[in-house]
Amino acid sequence: xxxALLRVEDLxxxxxxxxxxxxxxxxxxxxxxxxxxxxxxxxxxxxxxxITGLLHPKEGKVFYKGEEITRIPAHKIVSMGLVHVPEGRRxxxxxxxxxxxxxxxxxxxxxxxxxxxMEKVLAQFxxxxxxxTQLAGTLSGGEQQMLAMGRALLSNPELIxxxxxxxxxxPLLVGEVFEIIKSFREAGxxxxxxxxxxxxxxxxxxxxxxxxxGEIAMSGDSRELAEDExxxxxxxxx
Amino acid sequence: MNFIAAIINGLSSGGTYAIIALGYTMVYGIAKMLNFAHGDxxxxxxxxxxxxLSLAGHPIxxxxxxxxFCVLLGVAIERYAYKPLRGAAPxxxxxxxxxxxxxxxxxxxxxxxxxxxxxVKLQVPGFFMIGSLRVDYSTLITLIVTVVVMTALxxxxxxxxxxxxMVAVSEDRDAALLMGINTNAIIAITFAIGSALAxxxxxxxxxxxxxxxxxxxxxxxxxxxxAAVIGGIGSIPGAMVGGILLGVVESFSYSIPALAPFxxxxxxxxxxxxxxxxxxxxxxxxxxxxx
Numbered sequence: 036x037x038x039a040l041l042r043v044e045d046l047x048x049x050x051x052x053x054x055x056x057x058x059x060x061x062x063x064x065x066x067x068x069x070x071x072x073x074x075x076x077x078x079x080x081x082x083x084x085x086i087t088g089l090l091h092p093k094e095g096k097v098f099y100k101g102e103e104i105t106r107i108p109a110h111k112i113v114s115m116g117l118v119h120v121p122e123g124r125r126x127x128x129x130x131x132x133x134x135x136x137x138x139x140x141x142x143x144x145x146x147x148x149x150x151x152x153m154e155k156v157l158a159q160f161x162x163x164x165x166x167x168t169q170l171a172g173t174l175s176g177g178e179q180q181m182l183a184m185g186r187a188l189l190s191n192p193e194l195i196x197x198x199x200x201x202x203x204x205x206p207l208l209v210g211e212v213f214e215i216i217k218s219f220r221e222a223g224x225x226x227x228x229x230x231x232x233x234x235x236x237x238x239x240x241x242x243x244x245x246x247x248x249g250e251i252a253m254s255g256d257s258r259e260l261a262e263d264e265x266x267x268x269x270x271x272x273x
Numbered sequence: 274m275n276f277i278a279a280i281i282n283g284l285s286s287g288g289t290y291a292i293i294a295l296g297y298t299m300v301y302g303i304a305k306m307l308n309f310a311h312g313d314x315x316x317x318x319x320x321x322x323x324x325x326l327s328l329a330g331h332p333i334x335x336x337x338x339x340x341x342f343c344v345l346l347g348v349a350i351e352r353y354a355y356k357p358l359r360g361a362a363p364x365x366x367x368x369x370x371x372x373x374x375x376x377x378x379x380x381x382x383x384x385x386x387x388x389x390x391x392x393v394k395l396q397v398p399g400f401f402m403i404g405s406l407r408v409d410y411s412t413l414i415t416l417i418v419t420v421v422v423m424t425a426l427x428x429x430x431x432x433x434x435x436x437x438x439m440v441a442v443s444e445d446r447d448a449a450l451l452m453g454i455n456t457n458a459i460i461a462i463t464f465a466i467g468s469a470l471a472x473x474x475x476x477x478x479x480x481x482x483x484x485x486x487x488x489x490x491x492x493x494x495x496x497x498x499x500a501a502v503i504g505g506i507g508s509i510p511g512a513m514v515g516g517i518l519l520g521v522v523e524s525f526s527y528s529i530p531a532l533a534p535f536x537x538x539x540x541x542x543x544x545x546x547x548x549x550x551x552x553x554x555x556x557x558x559x560x561x562x563x564x
Binding site for chain 1: 445
């Protein structure tokens with residue numbers, strides 16, 4: 036079996052005395068959409084923050100493309116092709132839409148390719164193209180999510196880690212966001228998705244992990260998990 | 274004519290305050306700390322200029338020496354005194370900055386003594402007349418330098434890659450990290466720029482009044498900090514507006530005999546008024562998360 040694109044091994048993370056992650060292990064293979072679902076406080080965001088270096092684990096390791104990245108500082112991870120779209124979009128409100136997108140390409144030096152990439156992203160998100168000179172803070176919530184995703188694409192990632200991309204959006208926009216995530220896979224990218232909207236997440240992902248109190252409670256094929264009685268009761272509201 | 278003279282003098286001293294205030298506001302915006310040693314970096318730059326003048330004797334060389342020394346000093350202070358406290362309680366950082374201020378003042382006193390040094394070579398004598406209005410060359414130079422510094426800084430922030438990164442770090446440090454921005458490097462660059470501006474401000478101050486002592490930066494530092502808060506701390510245009518406003522008010526207050534003795538009280542009361550009316554400062558923003 037070939038090496039997984041992302042492999043998390045026995046990860047334990049503490050906030051002071053509180054153990055937020057209790058030795059979790061999972062992997063994401065190239066070309067997959069993998070979702071990580073779980074209740075509030077289960078450790079989903081902590082997991083993502085640890086993967087991209089915003090938090091450092093007490094124990095355990097993170098491997099990306101077979102290379103250990105556990106102790107690599109966050110700002111060096113983007114250029115390895117692993118990008119994190121944080122919860123709450125976290126766009127730079129005081130900068131223009133265009134400048135936000137440019138910051139997505141901050142760690143790249145290939146000017147021509149950045150330009151090409153920029154045109155592609157503006158074509159994929161016409162609303163951002165229309166508003167490119169506007170301050171990002173004036174965008175609607177949905178547009179801000181598009182901007183956060185477009186900005187991530189400008190780092191030319193292989194693996195996109197998305198934290199609650201549908202949070203706070205209207206049902207129509209939620210659908211749009213999930214279509215975009217599917218388009219990432221069609222463009223050959225790999226996705227690790229954290230979502231409260233477990234139903235939607237499982238409907239587009241290949242595999243899923245269920246996180247409960249800092250531990251992986253269940254894992255498997257998304258379609259099979261979605262049929263599971265426990266998952267349905269706890270996360271799908273059925 | 275008195276009115277116009279007061280405006281010109283006010284713009285000139287306000288420009289100096291603004292240049293100092295820029296250092297406070299940029300460091301606050303990006304490193305989220307108040308660098309109360311900022312005024313003392315001006316003073317240390319003054320002594321670097323004093324040494325350069327004694328050795329080489331040329332004002333421009335002195336300016337260069339002052340800038341280089343201040344940049345090194347500012348970056349070193351950040352690296353060894355403030356960086357280890359990143360993530361510490363704000364009060365610990367604040368106390369460290371105040372301690373740094375006293376450390377620099379005492380160091381200067383130990384090395385150079387308490388008697389003021391006269392940097393007469395920095396003075397620019399002479400004036401010209403516009404009608405019956407007298408304008409000192411030093412005032413004119415200060416105005417030009419202020420405009421150049423503000424324009425250059427604005428262009429740098431808006432158009433350059435490190436400038437954009439600075440805005441990003443000031444808005445959201447973690448999100449900036451996720452863009453691949455080395456936030457520690459950006460903070461160091463910010464201290465370097467702020468300290469270079471402090472050296473320029475010190476030069477302008479000594480050009481008008483060449484007496485240098487270890488408390489040179491204390492009062493201008495406090496006034497520039499006040500200016501930064503008036504304009505909205507963290508906001509670069511705010512520091513410019515606040516500095517100019519403070520300088521103009523100061524100059525008017527001096528020109529009115531009844532108010533002249535109370536000038537500093539007048540200046541600091543603007544702060545109180547602004548904070549009462551708009552607590553975030555004139556151009557300061559209270560940002561709200563959009564969902």
